[in-house]
Amino acid sequence: MVLEMCNRIYSRVPLQDFIGRNTELDFVIRHSVQGSQANKLLVLAPPTSGLSELLRQVFDILFLSQEEIMPLYFSFSHAQKQARKTAENFLVTLLWQSSAFRRHDPGMLCVSPTKEEVKKLLSAQDFVWMDFIDGESSTESYLQAVFNLPMRFLSSGFKPFLIFDDAHIISEMEEPFQQLFCQLIENFRFPYVLAGRRRALLSLFGLCSPFLTLRLNPLKEEDARELIEKLSKEKNVKVNEQTADLIREQLQANPYLIGVLFEEASKMGFNLDSYRQVEMVINEMIFSGQVGRYLKRLFDDILPDKLVQREVIGLLHETAQSENKRLPFSVWERKLKSYNLQAHDILQRLYIHEIVQIAGADVEVSEDNALLYDYVKARYRLEILNEPRALVIGENLLSALKRAPRMMARFYRKSTSLDLKALLSAFNFQEVPVKFLDYGVFRTEIENGENITLPQIVYVAETTAFYPSIGQFIERGFSYTALGFKESGEEVGWLVAQLDLASEVTKSVAEFWCDRLEIVAFICGFQDFRIWLVTPNGFTEEALQLLKERAVYSSNFQQIQFLAETVNVSGVFAQKTNHNEYEMVLPMGEDTELIAAYAAEEIARRAGFSPKSINKIKTALIEACINASEHSHSPDGKIHQKFKLEDDKLIITISNRGIRMPLEELKNQQSEGRRGWGLKLIRGLMDDIKFMQTDDGVKIVMVKNKD
Amino acid sequence: MVELEVPLSVFLEGREVVVYVENYLNKPSGDRIEKVCLQFLNEGYRKLILDFRETELVNSIGVSFLLGIIDACERHGSELVLTNLNENVFNLFELLGITKRVKVDFIEDESSTRDLH
Incomplete structure (x- = not known):
């Protein structure tokens, strides 16, 4: 495969669509180059926060840039917790990736090779390493040999950058893996990343050598909004401002869940422009969709024994139903004792996957994660109370619909609370x-x-x-x-x-x-x-x-x-009301441009513009509206207007949906005889004018400076 | 007595006619004025005065009708005068070069009148 033609290897979304993680991406890539102060970087993330995608994006960027850093990516797996087998996977993966890097061939990474396939393709030098490693008999010495492989790359003149994904799984691996692995990575003399569940990583790897940490938080409000808008366009699923806020709040700005929601809505042929539609799709996600399957797999991984899983579902439900959503540890201990299980071990696993919190002597569930507890409640009713599935699905939808306005009321109050x-x-x-x-x-x-x-x-x-x-x-x-x-x-x-x-x-x-x-x-x-x-x-x-x-x-x-x-603190007042920005949507025709002109007059007058400037603004705005009405063939017949006061200028943006006139044609439009004077007027009356094309229309930005 | 084809305020004095332009010179009002002006020109009126005292705003489509009237006056060899323009409307006409083609009486306020042509 030609390198230039390929821009994705392991990543699942194009880099430009990987929203809200630029800072984190830069941080990890910088570490690959400058990891000299502390080679170890811990990337701490909550579940389903897009951590793996971040790491895959890093790998792709480094691999495709083909500079001196050789990226190596290995993900631990719940399905493989046997020490020797995991080490063998690591060996095969690293040899294959390093071989692909040296051959400049990302296409090799589209397949998962067997050990024999790897052997066939290895260079003489690689072969010696593999042969040497294969010769080791005891698990300890085998692990030692395998995890020293990156150091061999280093001594051969390469600059490896090793990324361990899902590193929290190490805590569940059979011994002596955990202990040996922790010792071996301490010897690494090159930058590497250990990434995984935030609640496990620090206790696993935060004890010995110095390390850097990067915390992957939920997406920022504006990034989550951008993601929702992007998915809405991509999947052709309509949203509005209210539902976009609901989606962000209910799914806790989680990029994975937001992505699943739009995928599911698209499959169902639903729009997401009412609370009812949103909750119906989320209900589907829980009962027959990806989220239900993901949570089932998660519980199966954490608690493979079905009877224990059932008991834990019961305990989680009981905890969620109790006052303050807490249950004493002793209750959990008593119930799990009958299965000869240590409550502490199980709770530790539930804690790492952020299903529960440990608060002193209590086990606590967080009501923020509504999706998880809807799932738990549904399983409790279906598997323990044996209630009919249709009843459970229907009632879950009803309670979600009752909860949505309450959740949003909380969000609105929170957005006006002081920091x-x-x-x-x-x-x-x-x-x-x-x-x-x-x-x-x-x-x-x-x-x-x-x-x-x-x-x-x-x-x-x-x-x-x-x-x-x-x-x-x-x-x-x-x-x-x-x-x-x-x-x-x-x-x-x-x-x-x-x-x-x-x-x-x-x-x-x-x-x-x-x-x-x-x-x-x-x-x-x-x-x-x-x-x-x-x-x-x-x-x-x-x-x-x-x-x-x-x-x-x-x-x-x-x-x-x-x-x-x-005390020099900014942003204590969370309310984002911006008194310098005004927006208006007008129907085209029927002289509605006059309404815009009078609104602009009032805004400019308040901002202290002179009557002469105000008249110029009004006329230019009228012309921009006429331009939008006459040339766009707009399907919705609406003109969107934004007025922004900035320093000593008024910025007016006029946009509409419809035919995209080529920018050059717009910029060079000449008056012909009696018509076509509009743009000449705007240019003459305003201080600056810009044309921009949107996905399906045109935007004119006009600026008037104060005299 | 002239019967107007469209409703509009006019004042007739001999072979001169004053046409009062509406508050907003746009497509419909421009169309009305052009029709009326053409009617008077065809009936042999030699001087047309467009009075803008009520006109607050003008758009480019309104201007296109005004250009039509200017052309028609030139064809008929009639005189056209624009009067009582507010500063905003005057500046706009100046920007579009209209003030170079037609006589403009510009009144800033009641006490001062100046001939800008």
Whole structure:
């Protein structure tokens, strides 16, 4: 295969479609070149986060660039946990990949060769290595010889970059594999990657030599949105803004699950433009689709014994149904004892795959992973209660539909909550005016000149993590507890709650929260603590009196803004309302361009543009609208308009669906006789104009600078 | 008495006619004005005055009808005057070169009148 013609070997999506992971990709590739400080890189990822695809993309980039780095990729497998066999797979894989690299032949990597095939193709030098390795009799010496192979590459003048995928599986391998492997990789004198489940890797490999870590987090909001838009176009499955948010929230911005959803919707011939459609497809994914199959395989891998698996499904369901979604470890232990099983071992496996959390003496399930617990609940009802399948499927869909608006309400509230964690984390003995923390002083608008020294905060977590019961009164993201030191060196705890009320906080509400947070402080055993209530609209006189008596801090959002500026924290206010951007969609025709013109006039007037400039903007906008209406043959007859104020300019973007006129034709359009004056006018009236083609239409961007 | 083919405000004085242009000179209003102007030209009126006192906005399609009227006046050997233009409309006509082809009375406000041709 000719190298230039091939741009994918192991990766499953084209590089340009691998959304939201550029930083991580760069990091790993940089490590392949510069891994001198610490050769070991641990890539820690939650399940199904696209880790393998990231590593495959790295391999392809390095292989296809054919520079001095020789990439080698090996993935451990649940299906093969036998030490000698795994080592043999490693040997065959590495020899085959290195041979392909030296021959500049990515096509070789399309097949999984047998040991005999590899032998036939090996160079004399490779053959010596293989022969030498084959001669080893004991498992220990065989493993030693095999895992020294990359070092032999190094000594032969190559620069190997070894990627171990699914390295957490090593914890399940038969001994002496785990121990020997950990010892052998410590001798590697070249950069390598150990990637896998985040909850297993650090304890497996984070003990000996220095290492770097890279954490693969869920996709950022904007990346998840981009992925959804891309898949929507690619699979021809419609989404809207509301369902895009629901998909992102319900699937926790997980690229694998989002991909599966669109695939399934496309197969079913469904659009995803209503909550009902989204939930129906997700239901299908769980009961007869890829997600159900993936979870079944996962449970089969973790718990091969069907009876044990059934018991664990029952226990998981019981945990999910219990108050606070927790069950004491002793309950798990008692139930699993009858199978002669160590509850600890099983929970450790469930923990690594993020099916449960271990919280002190309790086993906890997270309600964030709705898909997983819908699956568990369904299996519980089908396999343990023997309920009819149709009933279980139908009721699961109903409960998902009831849950969707609640989930979105939580998301909307969360998106307007303050980032109190960031604010608290920035506390570092700064002196700030008392009025930032005392609403009584703040509202008098009289400077009393008094300052407070903030503590130095060293740890912040949700208050529910300290005292789960408080979760029944406040949503996540609205209350945090912080631990730190006072300037005197004594320990102190700060307990903060954001009370999201439309009016002032009354005495009874303030009292309720003081009581609750005090309980948390007592239960946590804080000798010294501070309670701080934060609310958008301040506190009533009676409430302030109470807070003063109980020495509780009080702030409204304005005080928080001042405080954030003082301690130099940005982004405390999550709300993304941008008062500099306006959008409008108008139907074509019937003089609707006048509506656009008057809207632009108001926007420009507010921004301080002169009447003369405003008139120019209005006329140019009218021309752009006419242009869109006349030439596009738009199927939906809509003109999309965006007005953005930036520094001293107004940027207007007009776009429409329809025929894509070649850019050159647009740019060079001349007036002919009586018609065709529009673009000349726009050019004459605005300071800058750009034409862009979209997938199915044209976009005009016009800029007017302030006089 | 002239019976107009389309509804429009006009003022007749001898062989001169004043046509009042609407608030927005676009395709429909431009079409109306052109029809009326052609009607007067065909009936032998020698001077046409287009009064823009009500006109706030003009688009390029409206301009195309105005160019049609200018051409027609030239063919008929009649005079065309544009009057009471606001600054915005005047600037637009200037940008498109219309002010070079036709006499324009530009009134900034009630007290000042200037002949720009």
